[in-house]
Amino acid sequence: MTDLDHLTQSLARNLKRWRNERGFTLDGLAARAGVSRGMIIQIEQARTNPSVGTTVKIADALGVSITTLLDYDQGPKVQIVAPGQAVRMWSTEAGSHTSLLAGTQTPGPLELWSWRLMPGDSSSSDPHPPGTFELLHVTAGELTLVVDDEEHRVPCGGSAAFEASGAHAYRNDGAETVEMTMAVSIPPVR
Structure with a gap:
């Protein structure tokens, strides 16, 4: 699996998790974020790689950082980002x-x-x-x-x-x- 595949899968999993934790419907999140319902569905199903602008709008609407949406896993208390891994x-x-x-x-x-x-x-x-x-x-x-x-x-x-x-x-x-x-x-x- 490529880094882009990992990123797409993580975004799909984390978006679904945070949307459900916030109690947002697809339509509710779409309205808050100013993003189409179809785009959110495609992201949650890992069928698309959204633009930075779309990702920022969704993160803002959920009240989480982009890092949180893209996290591969919810790991240790200290996260080190190695040079070249940003x-x-x-x-x-x-x-x-x-x-x-x-x-x-x-x-x-x-x-x-x-x-x-x-x-x-x-x-x-x-x-x-x-x-x-x-x-x-x-x-x-x-x-x-x-x-x-x-x-x-x-x-x-x-x-x-x-x-x-x-x-x-x-x-x-x-x-x-x-x-x-x-x-x-x-x-x-x-």
Whole structure:
């Protein structure tokens, strides 16, 4: 079984588990996540590999981290992610990519990401649930962070923190590759 097969199977199993634990029907989760009922069925039956955006919407609607949805197993108290074992979630032909470095579920989902944006590339994000915060630290290049249509320049060595309940995007308007680390804190579902 390939890594992608493991990921698809884990996502199917974990989505079904978390949906049932939350008491959400297929229609209920579809409405909360803004994803079609058919897509959720396909994911739960391991018949599709959803986009990062779809996975984020479902995780947000369930109040769990993407890491929780993708976990192969619910393992030990300490999880070590070996170099090269981070989950690549998004990439472009130009070489931009994001990797989910680590995440935790308590008290609410908390995720740690590694980002690389090649010159001219960008990535947009739908709003997350109210109370979701993102912290980022730029380690190379200059990031253009767009929050609620307002642009913010974050230089190499700089950091930013913001509530991610509005539309936001990450852009590389420069000639140098942007690299950054980002943490996302999502409030628990009530």
